[in-house]
Amino acid sequence: MISYLQIENLSKSYGDRLLFHSVTFGVNQGDKIGLIAKNGTGKTTLLNIIAGKESPDDGTVVFRKDLRVGIVDQMPALDENATVIEACLKTTTPATRAIAGYEKAIAGSDTDAINTAIHEMDAASAWDYDDRLKQMLHQLRITDVNARISTLSGGQKKRVAIASTLLENPELIILDEPTNHLDIEIIEWLEDYLRRQNVTLLMVTHDRYFLDAVCNKIIEIDRQEIFTYEGNYDYYLRRRQERIEAMSAELAKVKNTLRREQDWMRRQPQARAGKAKYRIDAFYDLKDRSRLDLSEKNVDIQSIGSTYIGSKIFEARNISKRFGDTVILDDFNYIFARHEKLGIIGRNGVGKSTLIKMLQGIIPPDSGTWDVGTTVRFGYYSQDGIDFDQSKKVVDAVSEIADNIVLDNGQSYTPMQFLTRFLFSPADQQKYIHTLSGGERCRLHLATVLMRRPNFLILDEPTNDLDIVTLGILEEYLREFSGCLIVISHDRFFLDSIVDHIWVLEGAGTVKDFPGNYSDYRRWLRDNQTKNEDTAPKTEKKENNSRRQENRPRRMSFKEKKEFETLSDEIDRLSDEKKSLDEIFNSGQTIENVAELSARYDELTRMLDEKEMRWLELSELA
8 A cells, every 4th residue: 555645743822722733644546535624723724834835833744755746726817928738738848838839839820830830749659649739628618728727607617726736637636615606517527537646636626516426535624533443434423323322332431430540549539648549540530531522513504494485486488588699598487396305517618607697687688578576585695605804793784683583482582693594603793894704604694594584595505615514504404394495516416405396497598497406407417328329239348347347457449549530520520410409409490300419419419428427448558
């Protein structure tokens, strides 16, 4: 077993706040580790110390010599003036220099420069790398390699950072919330890629399906200590519960023993000097151990409740909306019923946030009307964050909204009392908003939404900065919520836990209403795809099986090199044909040979999946 990284006796605190103490663990080749902890307990700080961005108070971080390490930050810091291709070619090698020159020559349309660049590409054997780069960006839906980073959305920047890191073929990858700002389709692609690759991972994420599919080890920071579990997230849950139960039983035993020893200490204080010193020392040790607090301090939202909501919720009548050539909705009609719990999914940029903003009147539709019931009281959790004066203190900002909060059980709370339910201590409430961490801002945002006791909750990406424990509490609250709910989320576990049907925004104004949660929808997609798939040739299956069974690394054969060279062109050709069929289906015109075109569309989807998977297999041998 080869050691890649060793952490020894690491400690870190900020002022009087201790994050972790004497933490020791190792990362070995092949480990895929998920780092789990509540917000504010030091996950990102630990990653920053490992990456060399922060210094520990004590302890050491030792990497294996010459280890190739790739890091994807929660908010990647890319050169805003660079192009996508330049951002992806961070390392300086003959191949990357040749590719950068070639792309610059192509963008400038200078024939002489292009010819020179082609010779440099040949000399550096850079064509394979260039193909891998563009195919990776294609998989991550980055189509314009010459676009400036400054023009990209947060999700696009995250995808560029992921592509840049993966293309460097690091031996160890450190990921901080890799699924934030990505849509579900890209998350599932990344999940599948990392699961199949022979790469070592250390990552922080709250995506429970991602943890379960990718990780083979979980490390938890709890009460300033490290606990390691050899298994995926589901295994961790079972073993953690066993650990808590064992600690509770041990604590009960310690307290019982302490009561007996206290009686002994009190009975003969004058003779204590004659007693065995070891027993006196053991008494004080028991006293220290008995102070262990196993209580869980969690967000308390179960009794907040909601106001009454009538039978009429809202009706969408002939809603249309577009931004330039991008169609968000096209003559959309829907009657929303009481107690509906709806999830909305779709690619980034397809208009999910725009849709819910139109419902609330924040953005006007181009045509059509929203008829909202008179009893509806919206509670909107926006992914854009808190719209507060950043120079205000937490308690002052909440007091401006209400100076008295009445919950479902009739109990009244002051703003200070209410904030404690969201884990803001009296000291935390005096913090200025601009100093809050991502998790604290998220909890404050949630508090300001729920304190109004809305009966129609609209949550836009609520899971980005919440820890797993708080997510579980929020899920339980939403399952019992007596009002209506619309949630936009890339967290598949979160959607599966609370929604009863899904709107799939497919682009070009199309909204598919699917009865069921996200996993039901994915099963339906797979079943439909399976019906149209042909059986793969047995010879190809044998080749794939033998390749999986081969333990030693090998290079591509001559035949595989030729196949690899043609795959990119074939994938582009099939993608263009599929795109043209999309345009035909979305045109709204009568299609005479619709059955034939539909069959071809299914065939193209299958062929693209096979060829993209084959390209990834061959790229590992390049």
